[in-house]
Amino acid sequence: MAKRERLSGNEAVAIALRQINPDVFPAFPITPSTEIPQYFASFAADGLVDTEFIPVESEHSSMSAAIGASAAGARSLTATSSCGLAYMWEELYIAASNRLPLALALVNRALSGPININCDHSDSMGARDAGWIQVYAENNQEAYDNMVQAFRISEHKDVRLPIMICQDGFITSHAVENIELLEDEEVKGFVGEYEPENYLLNPECPMAVGPYSVTDYYMEAKRSQAEGMKAVEQVVLDVAEEFEALSGRAYGLFETYRMEDAERAVVMIGSAAGTTKDAVDRLREKGEKVGLLKIRLFRPFPAERIAEALKGVKAVAVMDRAEGYTNHGGPLGADVMAALFRARSTAYAINIVYGLGGRDVRVEDMEKVFADLKQIIDDDDAGETYRYMGIRE
């Protein structure tokens, strides 16, 4: 029996974690993710969870402790944002290469500098090649639902990789929305007990984790790691199917919104997709064939399915909430364009950098993007493919 609530994204994620009742949660505060461990610490103090909550002295330590706990055989996680994630850099790769299931509740925030505490995706985009699974949310409900599904994906025997559950700093983390919560027992049943096959605290089979790999082994190790990533897409879909049966809410690798006969499309990640849906609705009322593809799973990148979903489109704008400083655009633009190229797409594609450091995205801004795509089709010329939106110039 679902419960209706009004919650911020941070509170919703903290409640999901209370319901999951993980074994170990080391954390260090950083805006805008601070509330997640803050709420959770009160759950721990009130005896609502059995979790070992460890207030550590840095993000380097919080991720190290989460890794140590996972290697020992515990279900562990931590939370962070921005520079906190940057400070975990070394450990991110260690968690992934050691094939340790664990979760990171990431609240996306701009990286310094200039120093800024508001939303963009530069933190997690920078970590996109670390070997972590990355799942993004549009709103508070999705942040909660993704957190509930996280450990099922991460701990799956074919995957065993760490997972980053991302939501937009302040926009969803602090804004309060109506949300539907599952019952505690439902979440407990869905997530299940964690029973690792190999773990450090297993007296039946002592083992060493994270040994030095000389040149003779390193490449084989990395190739073996890639195999775990290859299993992720199917596991994400399977877990989503089970979650839908429980909650009634459907998830995939990405969401297509009014894409059926769309000639123009926007591809983007995160909360601005909600704004874009309003723009799509307005334009559809005027008879314009526009649609949205919102990425949920960014790592691994479901390139073939995305290209398939964009097959009938004449022009596409890929929106990046992070700079890539490639002189060609951002990371999502590069991935989507590579996917289109491999699929022999003839669509015009442009890459737009937007929303950096919390810059507002309005419905009118997105209507303008669709108008620009119309211009491109009319001109039969993409023009500048690397653009900025919402910039004073």
Next chain:
Amino acid sequence: MATDISKLGLKTKWQDLTEGMIVAGAGTSRAFNTGEWSNNKPQFIADKCKQCLLCVPVCPDSSIPVTEMKRGEFDYEHCKGCGICVKACPFGAITMEGVN
């Protein structure tokens, strides 16, 4: 269990590696000789040793073998020459160049 390390070797394909490169079994570091990592080594002066064994637990590399409650000569295959044992010995029974 994917922890059979007996087949690991230079010809091992990626498919046969253990997941996450875990090494199953206890005490496997014995097979990895690290003694050549340093030039300076501690010297054991048996005449001065009272067999108090204070040096044994402080050795980070378990390079001081003990049999029948008595320590023996250093295991130079694994000693990295950190010199901690020199500091731990109250009787001057261990010396090492550069360590007082």
